[in-house]
Amino acid sequence: MTVRTDGGLGDTGVFGREFDAIGRPIEVGTASGRIISVSFPETLPDDANGVHSLLDRLHEYLTGAEDDFGDVAVAITVPTDQREVLESVRNVPYGDEADLELVVRMTSGLDHEDEDDLQTARTALRENPLPIIVPDHRVRGVEGATPPDVAERLRDIEGIRAN
Template identity: 70%
Template sequence: MTATIGGGPGDTGVFGRQYDAIDRAVELGTASGRLISVSFPETLPSDADGEHPLLDRVHEYLDGAEDDFADVEVAITVPTDQRSVLESVRNVPYGESVDIERIVKMTGGLDHEEDEDLRTAREALRANPVPLVVPDHRVRNAEGATPETVAARLRDIEGVRSV
């Protein structure tokens, strides 16, 4: 989470492009050179700028280039326990998947045998403001913020097995 995603502190706005590989658009929200949101709308808003270096990387990723987006600096505004879960998800390598219990085990302060902690992890995945960069599509048996049709396609691109 160390590299800014564009032109620095003045890089603020909404950026997006349509991608045939997922039959959707990818829309990015940035503030002060940090990624604050990723979504997958069916159509882009008219004010979305199509030129952004991260969109170029997304294009390459969707074409099969391995990219874990680990250097993309994000600004996540969620409760601390959810932030910890999302940081654990961010550590799941490209091309691999884990179940929700493993994510909880990877997250300090949470216990995979506690229903409340599993619920916290599931809530964090559903509230994930930056899917793809925090790859909730790599977590099995839990719904993430990435629409399921897009998540399935991302797993296919990465060669992630669903078992």
């Protein structure tokens, strides 16, 4: 399945919708048919466009449908080593979790015993431009870009239990 990023309104823009399941809105930025950003603002602008196929999928996911968003076309504009970390995080399956060391082991060119490489992974997760699509909430013991209360709710939705 391919996600239409135009919501029927063109393939570039910012779309947003309130989601009761997490108690806040989600905004999705698109460019050239790819998702470039996901954020959790406190409020949406009055003119926010809520018509987008990814927002529909997010609604289904937040109400219990299993979705790993692996087919979503993304454009991750971060340094190469950080992008590779984020691509590794995309491979952590729905309902599973990994620790930072495992994520670094999964990332080509990084060494899980090298503190600089571990810091690269921490930075990538903290600055993740695509939370949920790049599921930093599935990486335990490290701060991601997903707000903590939202990350906790996403782990609940996926059945990931805190250790």
